[in-house]
Amino acid sequence: MRTEVVGHGGVRLGLRVEGAGNSRPIVFVHGWAQSAGCWAAQLADPALTERFRLVAVDLRGHGASDVPASGYDDPRVWADDLAAVLDFAGPDAIVVAWSYGGLVLMDHIRVHGTARLRGLVLVGAITEIGRDRPGGRVGALMREHMRAMLSDDPDIAVPALTAFSRGMVTGPVPGAQAQALLGTSLSVPPSVRSALFRRDVGSEDVLAGIDKPVLVAHGTGDRVIEPSVAEHALGKIPGAAGRWFVGGGHAPFAESAAEFDAVLRQFAEEC
Numbered sequence: 001m002r003t004e005v006v007g008h009g010g011v012r013l014g015l016r017v018e019g020a021g022n023s024r025p026i027v028f029v030h031g032w033a034q035s036a037g038c039w040a041a042q043l044a045d046p047a048l049t050e051r052f053r054l055v056a057v058d059l060r061g062h063g064a065s066d067v068p069a070s071g072y073d074d075p076r077v078w079a080d081d082l083a084a085v086l087d088f089a090g091p092d093a094i095v096v097a098w099s100y101g102g103l104v105l106m107d108h109i110r111v112h113g114t115a116r117l118r119g120l121v122l123v124g125a126i127t128e129i130g131r132d133r134p135g136g137r138v139g140a141l142m143r144e145h146m147r148a149m150l151s152d153d154p155d156i157a158v159p160a161l162t163a164f165s166r167g168m169v170t171g172p173v174p175g176a177q178a179q180a181l182l183g184t185s186l187s188v189p190p191s192v193r194s195a196l197f198r199r200d201v202g203s204e205d206v207l208a209g210i211d212k213p214v215l216v217a218h219g220t221g222d223r224v225i226e227p228s229v230a231e232h233a234l235g236k237i238p239g240a241a242g243r244w245f246v247g248g249g250h251a252p253f254a255e256s257a258a259e260f261d262a263v264l265r266q267f268a269e270e271c
Contacts (some may be wrong), residue, residue: 014064031099
């Protein structure tokens with residue numbers, strides 16, 4: 001099912017919803033220049049949909065959501081957007097945040113606390129952003145293609161986004177899904193792709209104050225977000241558990257979907 005909620009400033013946010021309405025919610029937050037569609041394998045997994053209500057959001061400027069001209073550098077904007085999704089999903093949600101989605105989740109906790117949350121899953125996720133911030137270190141693949149991926153010139157941006165999309169994973173991903181990931185990146189306006197990086201915010205105090213169960217999942221072969229970012233989160237969040245996808249890339253939910261879903265299901269049931 002596709003629907004929408006209204007986030008900060010009246011911005012409409014697209015949602016994809018699967019599973020029983022009276023089940024405990026799992027909310028999925030995608031990464032930079034992606035959409036709710038990246039969670040296709042999870043939204044189609046009966047082992048998840050029969051036990052939980054799955055809600056995947058398109059962040060502002062992405063997918064089916066509105067594309068406002070500003071607000072991408074404001075933690076409260078992101079915090080309120082996620083709050084609207086959590087209000088829709090229901091109480092005690094587990095939030096699964098991938099890549100840039102981890103920063104959005106930290107924004108929510110920074111502004112609204114953890115009251116709406118049952119647990120957190122950080123997947124290849126940053127928790128802060130800015131030069132020399134250990135919770136936001138990007139890998140070689142991101143560094144190599146960053147400038148070109150932000151270009152308005154399609155002759156520059158398209159090859160860079162294609163190379164980035166291919167290098168994001170280390171294992172096989174179904175061809176249709178791989179093309180969908182690339183297509184989604186291309187559909188995000190260059191102005192939005194750039195705006196998400198115009199921030200400088202630390203989160204060590206936020207990490208240290210998290211009082212809910214946390215699972216940090218990261219591929220050891222991730223070339224987009226350094227594995228040291230996961231180690232940073234594990235060292236700062238009280239009681240956080242780690243799950244390494246050995247040899248895996250930046251998107252374990254796509255390249256190791258069955259394994260990822262089993263890990264998520266176990267964590268959600270334990271929560």
